[in-house]
Structure formats: structure tokens, C-alpha cells
Amino acid sequence: MTNTFKAVVAGTGSYLPEKILTNKDLEKSLDTTDVWITERTGISERRIAADGESASTMAAKAGKQALEAGGISPDDVDLIIVCTSSPDVLFPSTACFVQNELQAFNCAAYDISAVCSGFVFGLSIVEQYLKNGRYENILLIGSEVNSRIVDWTDRSTCILFGDGAGALLLKRVEQENPLGILSTHIYSDGRLSDLICVPGGIGRTGVNKQDIDDKKYFIKMSGNATFKVAVKRMTDVIREALEFNELSMEEVGLLVPHQANQRIINAVAERLNYPMEKVFMNIHKYGNTSGASIPIGINEAKRSGRIQPGDTSVLGVVGAGLTWGSAVIKW
Numbered sequence: 229m230t231n232t233f234k235a236v237v238a239g240t241g242s243y244l245p246e247k248i249l250t251n252k253d254l255e256k257s258l259d260t261t262d263v264w265i266t267e268r269t270g271i272s273e274r275r276i277a278a279d280g281e282s283a284s285t286m287a288a289k290a291g292k293q294a295l296e297a298g299g300i301s302p303d304d305v306d307l308i309i310v311c312t313s314s315p316d317v318l319f320p321s322t323a324c325f326v327q328n329e330l331q332a333f334n335c336a337a338y339d340i341s342a343v344c345s346g347f348v349f350g351l352s353i354v355e356q357y358l359k360n361g362r363y364e365n366i367l368l369i370g371s372e373v374n375s376r377i378v379d380w381t382d383r384s385t386c387i388l389f390g391d392g393a394g395a396l397l398l399k400r401v402e403q404e405n406p407l408g409i410l411s412t413h414i415y416s417d418g419r420l421s422d423l424i425c426v427p428g429g430i431g432r433t434g435v436n437k438q439d440i441d442d443k444k445y446f447i448k449m450s451g452n453a454t455f456k457v458a459v460k461r462m463t464d465v466i467r468e469a470l471e472f473n474e475l476s477m478e479e480v481g482l483l484v485p486h487q488a489n490q491r492i493i494n495a496v497a498e499r500l501n502y503p504m505e506k507v508f509m510n511i512h513k514y515g516n517t518s519g520a521s522i523p524i525g526i527n528e529a530k531r532s533g534r535i536q537p538g539d540t541s542v543l544g545v546v547g548a549g550l551t552w553g554s555a556v557i558k559w
């Protein structure tokens with residue numbers, strides 16, 4: 229099928245749980261300090277889902293806001309994709325719960341799993357469906373309840389993560405339209421699957437008491453090794469996006485990187501010779517919200533006026549898998 233269409237962002241939304249957990253709060257239960265966390269990660273506080281909140285409830289709130297912003301009724305949504313690595317249950321998909329919550333019954337709904345890179349992987353799927361004319365309106369949501377899959381006694385991981393959801397409504401337009409998704413590039417390297425993982429195997433071993441006692445159903449991470457690989461992969465894949473679009477960094481209005489660690493982002497910006505004033509940051513408020521980090525960032529940048537009509541934004545992500553990717557959006 230020839231591509232006669234492309235994808236534009238028609239609406240954005242996000243939802244952050246009300247409860248704030250500060251570094252000072254963590255000092256009370258962990259051998260850590262506000263100074264250590266702030267200096268090593270840039271994180272000051274993160275949001276924590278309340279009882280009764282989950283990836284699907286937060287996703288539905290973010291999705292509803294994106295639909296309202298785009299002026300689209302739930303009846304006109306053709307597809308809902310939820311990017312999550314902290315789904316409500318193993319199955320059915322979180323997206324099916326979201327569909328029910330939004331009462332968007334004329335669509336298909338499914339999840340994808342690419343962890344912190346999930347949203348850019350999702351964007352690459354949406355781009356294909358809209359380009360080839362299969363669908364007209366797609367709701368792409370990233371939603372994570374990381375607070376339920378971190379070990380709150382492990383100071384090297386629990387300080388990093390937070391909960392939240394973000395959503396984009398993407399719409400099919402004619403190929404001639406200068407706006408929209410200009411490119412997506414995605415990669416995986418399964419040889420690095422041990423760097424960040426939840427090792428407890430549901431399908432591999434079945435849930436068992438030993439794995440529960442060994443805390444294998446929580447996030448495990450080799451922080452240092454991940455840090456180095458994250459900087460390199462994110463820099464390289466952003467460079468690839470620039471070359472593909474024949475863009476220079478000067479022509480990029482805003483870089484929206486995955487918010488994993490302030491120092492990873494600083495190192496990427498430095499390698500790209502890109503000023504930090506043009507890098508979107510909200511890690512101090514939310515920590516690493518995995519698959520939700522990019523759409524929360526886009527929504528906040530859009531609503532605060534940091535993204536203006538005519539701007540070009542570049543997204544860069546890296547996550548467990550290992551997975552990594554980039555995307556370019558013209559607004």
C-alpha cells in the first residue's frame with residue numbers, strides 16, 4: 229500500500245497522582261539523603277498512585293484529556309494502544325480496561341511492552357497505521373504504576389521511579405501536510421536484557437514463594453552499566469533522526485528526552501552540543517515514569533507554551549530490553 233497519509237498530534241493529556249513522595253520522606257525509611265538523590269539523579273520528588281489507582285485508571289484520565297483537547301468523541305477512536313510495563317494484570321490488556329473506562333467501543337485496544345522506550349515504539353506503530361490509511365484516530369497512552377514494582381527497601385532503584393500517565397491523540401492527515409510525525413527510529417538488543425529487569429518469571433517459572441522471598445517480582449538494575457549504555461544509545465539514535473530529516477540541532481526547538489536521570493540527559497545534550505535551556509525537564513517533580521515519561525513531557529511542554537506552532541521537537545528514549553529510539557515531530 230502506498231503512503232498517502234501521515235500522522236499529526238491532535239491532542240495531548242496527562243495525569244499525575246496527587247500523592248507526592250519527597251526525597252526527605254525517603255530519608256526516613258532508607259539509608260539515603262536528599263542531597264545524594266538530587267546530585268546523582270536530579271530527582272526531588274515523585275508521585276505515588278493511591279489505593280484504587282492503577283495503570284488503567286491513570287491512562288483513562290490522561291486519554292480523556294487528550295480526546296477533549298483534540299475535540300474527538302470516544303466513539304470516533306479507532307484504536308487505543310497503552311504502553312506499559314506495570315499493567316493492571318497479566319491479561320487482559322490494560323488497554324481493554326481503558327477502552328471500557330472511556331466507553332470507546334468502536335475500536336481495538338491492546339498493550340505494547342518496551343518499558344521506558346514504550347511510547348516511541350508505540351508512536352512508530354501508530355505512524356504506520358495512519359500512514360497507510362488503516363485508521364483515522366488513534367489514542368496512544370503511556371501509563372505506569374512503578375511504585376508497585378519497585379522494592380522500597382532497595383535504595384539503588386526505588387528512589388528513581390514514579391507513577392503517572394500521558395497520552396497523545398494522533399490523527400490521519402494528507403501526506404502534503406507539513407506537520408506531524410516526521411520519523412521514528414526504534415531498536416532493541418536482547419543481549420542486554422539483564423541490565424534492567426523484573427526477573428521473577430510468571431510464564432517461565434510460575435509465581436513461587438522462593439521468588440517472592442527473593443524479591444524477584446521487583447525491578448532489578450545494574451545502574452552504572454545502564455547509565456553508560458543509555459547515554460550512548462540515546463545520543464546515537466537522536467543523531468540518526470537528525471540525519472534522516474536533514475536537520476541540524478539548531479533547527480530543533482525542544483528536545484524531549486526520557487526522564488531517567490538528569491545526568492544522563494546532561495551527557496546526551498553535551499554530546500549533541502545542544503543547550504540545556506532547550507531540553508525539556510520534569511524529572512525533579514516526577515522521577516522516572518518509564519513509558520509515561522515522554523507523553524507527560526510533551527503534554528506539559530505543549531500546555532506551558534514551550535512547544536509553539538512551527539516548532540520541531542525531537543524525542544529520545546532508552547529502556548529495559550535493551551530498547552531505544554527517537555522520533556521527530558513538527559508542530
Ligand code: COA
Binds near residue numbers: 344452
Ligand atoms: N543513597 C545513597 N547512596 C546510594 C544510593 C542512595 N539512594 N544508591 C546507591 N548508593 C550508593 C551505592 O551503594 C554505592 O556505595 P558504595 O560505593 O559504598 O558501594 C555508591 O552510592 C555509588 O553507587 P553507584 O551505583 O556507583 O552510583 P551512581 O553514581 O552510578 O548512581 C544511579 C546510581 C542508579 C543513580 C545511576 O547509576 C543511574 O541513574 N543509572 C541509570 C539508571 C536508569 O536511568 N535506569 C533506567 C534507564 S531507562
